[in-house]
Amino acid sequence: xxxxxxxxxxxxxxxxxxxxxxxxxxxxxxxxxxxxxxxxxxxxxxxxxxxxxxxxxxxxxxxxxxxxxxxxxxxxxxxxxxxxxxxxxxxxxxxxxxxxxxxxxxxxxxxxxxxxxxxxxxxxxxxxxxxxxxxxxxxxxxxxxxxxxxxxxxxxxxxxxxxxxxxxxxxxxxxxxxxxxxxxxxxxxxxxxxxxxxxxxxx
DNA sequence: CGACCGATCGTCT
DNA sequence: GACGATCGGTCGA
Numbered sequence: 001x002x003x004x005x006x007x008x009x010x011x012x013x014x015x016x017x018x019x020x021x022x023x024x025x026x027x028x029x030x031x032x033x034x035x036x037x038x039x040x041x042x043x044x045x046x047x048x049x050x051x052x053x054x055x056x057x058x059x060x061x062x063x064x065x066x067x068x069x070x071x072x073x074x075x076x077x078x079x080x081x082x083x084x085x086x087x088x089x090x091x092x093x094x095x096x097x098x099x100x101x102x103x104x105x106x107x108x109x110x111x112x113x114x115x116x117x118x119x120x121x122x123x124x125x126x127x128x129x130x131x132x133x134x135x136x137x138x139x140x141x142x143x144x145x146x147x148x149x150x151x152x153x154x155x156x157x158x159x160x161x162x163x164x165x166x167x168x169x170x171x172x173x174x175x176x177x178x179x180x181x182x183x184x185x186x187x188x189x190x191x192x193x194x195x196x197x198x199x200x201x202x203x
Numbered sequence: 204c205g206a207c208c209g210a211t212c213g214t215c216t
Numbered sequence: 217g218a219c220g221a222t223c224g225g226t227c228g229a
Binding site: 043045052053054077078079080081082083085087100102125129130131132172173174175177178197 | 219220221222223224
């Protein structure tokens with residue numbers, strides 16, 4: 001299956017990219033072992049003009065520097081000291097757009113994902129929530145800066161097409177105190193899919 | 204099912 | 217020294 005090409009990530013419209021990432025497959029291959037899942041939920045962060053973005057007003061720190069990399073780079077950071085959150089950097093180098101992947105529907109390597117998540121039975125909490133999916137796929141903050149065209153972490157098109165009417169836009173999660181842009185509808189989910197955070201299925 | 208809270212630590216002020 | 221783009225457990229209704 002083909003990896004998404006660089007040109008997918010280099011585009012200007014981060015909202016369009018976030019929407020198109022629904023139905024694509026996020027894949028990791030560590031020590032020769034593959035785990036993967038279909039992206040069901042993603043949030044766009046529109047760089048320097050987005051008050052909810054880590055790169056708002058051009059902020060550059062050791063952590064956020066990776067956001068200024070070329071599109072198709074992984075931006076992974078730690079939240080609340082525990083959770084590793086995976087983002088896709090988009091747009092040209094120096095333009096810090098990113099898409100946070102918030103949930104996937106498991107596909108390959110479910111046994112290994114359960115082991116990583118310390119779960120005896122599979123359930124909807126296996127890969128819903130940004131920290132949970134990263135743990136299931138073995139994504140760690142040390143992978144920040146990883147190129148998504150390499151053989152470690154990548155995104156594939158497997159021909160799944162999500163029709164427009166099955167896509168919902170809502171407010172982003174956990175950014176209510178981030179000011180002006182907190183209420184923007186930059187979160188995209190596949191309507192009716194149970195592998196979604198804050199879904200009745202996974203509580 | 205909702206509300207609350209503790210965990211745990213890198214990052215930034 | 218405060219706090220977070222979260223999670224999972226507990227408590228109470």
